[in-house]
Amino acid sequence: MLAAGSVTAVQAQRPATLDVTTARIMQRLGALAADSMEGRRAGTPGSVRARAYLVAELTAMGAKPIGSSFVVPVTLRARAGSDTAGANIVARIPGKHSSGPVLVLSAHYDHLGVRNGEVFNGADDDASGCVALLTIAERLLREPPEHDVILAFFDAEESGMVGSKAFVNAPPVPLDRIAMNINLDMVARQDGKALWVSGTSHSPGLKPIADAAAKTSSVPIRFGHDTKDLKPGDDWTGSSDHAAFHNKGIPFLYLGVEDHVDYHKPGDDADRVDPAFYRGTVEFAYALVRSADATLASVARAKP
Numbered sequence: 516m517l518a519a520g521s522v523t524a525v526q527a528q529r530p531a532t533l534d535v536t537t538a539r540i541m542q543r544l545g546a547l548a549a550d551s552m553e554g555r556r557a558g559t560p561g562s563v564r565a566r567a568y569l570v571a572e573l574t575a576m577g578a579k580p581i582g583s584s585f586v587v588p589v590t591l592r593a594r595a596g597s598d599t600a601g602a603n604i605v606a607r608i609p610g611k612h613s614s615g616p617v618l619v620l621s622a623h624y625d626h627l628g629v630r631n632g633e634v635f636n637g638a639d640d641d642a643s644g645c646v647a648l649l650t651i652a653e654r655l656l657r658e659p660p661e662h663d664v665i666l667a668f669f670d671a672e673e674s675g676m677v678g679s680k681a682f683v684n685a686p687p688v689p690l691d692r693i694a695m696n697i698n699l700d701m702v703a704r705q706d707g708k709a710l711w712v713s714g715t716s717h718s719p720g721l722k723p724i725a726d727a728a729a730k731t732s733s734v735p736i737r738f739g740h741d742t743k744d745l746k747p748g749d750d751w752t753g754s755s756d757h758a759a760f761h762n763k764g765i766p767f768l769y770l771g772v773e774d775h776v777d778y779h780k781p782g783d784d785a786d787r788v789d790p791a792f793y794r795g796t797v798e799f800a801y802a803l804v805r806s807a808d809a810t811l812a813s814v815a816r817a818k819p
């Protein structure tokens with residue numbers, strides 16, 4: 516566990532030391548995890564603002580929706596203080612071979628909202644995954660992947676993974692074309708000093724893909740949290756949106772950090788993120804997407 520004093524030191528030296536790419540990542544993280552987003556709870560005005568932010572970023576970089584709009588409506592369960600109109604944000608980065616297998620890269624943009632007057636900003640959970648997706652998308656647009664990459668920013672993960680379940684139940688391409696899912700949920704906090712890759716126990720064929728990406732990683736990469744022998748809560752197979760894909764027989768790799776002191780607390784703020792660590796996890800995720808894209812045809816053939 517990093518001492519509070521260390522975090523302060525990181526913050527104090529930040530403005531002078533950030534390179535352009537890291538500064539952009541941190542600026543986006545600050546925007547999506549700002550108080551004005553009111554914790555992005557599904558079905559609230561703050562969620563609609565977060566949605567508008569993501570659509571504006573995707574539009575500005577030249578990404579395209581799959582149908583007529585990035586916004587794909589999702590019906591939420593009725594809850595106090597929220598609307599039932601949710602939405603996933605879905606975009607497609609065209610690959611050089613657009614008829615074959617597809618990779619779905621996902622993160623969830625909703626969080627817990629406002630409770631007792633306190634905004635739960637969810638910088639790590641999961642603004643961090645969304646900003647990683649935006650960063651990766653920009654690079655894929657500049658240097659197209661071999662295969663189509665679908666970006667899915669899910670709504671309502673925090674209220675029963677409603678967005679990802681809706682996605683796999685009404686997928687934008689036939690499910691059998693989705694070769695795998697890479698899901699990012701909580702990739703910014705350095706407290707555990709490592710990024711976990713989960714899912715290879717279910718799909719051992721994906722391990723070499725992650726190993727290849729790990730070779731160049733500046734942050735330690737660990738494998739696990741995906742077996743039934745672990746104590747309750749430590750098997751992450753069902754703990755985020757990759758579960759929806761797993762339940763449809765689609766292999767997944769999930770990237771995330773261990774729970775930390777600010778997990779599901781109002782202190783999950785952007786200024787508690789170590790920019791160097793977070794930049795490192797974004798770079799690993801990007802390398803992983805490239806590695807998966809390069810071998811996606813064989814991943815698709817190995818699918819059950």
Ligand SMILES: [Zn+2]
Pocket residue numbers: 623640641672700701755
């Ligand atoms: Zn989350």
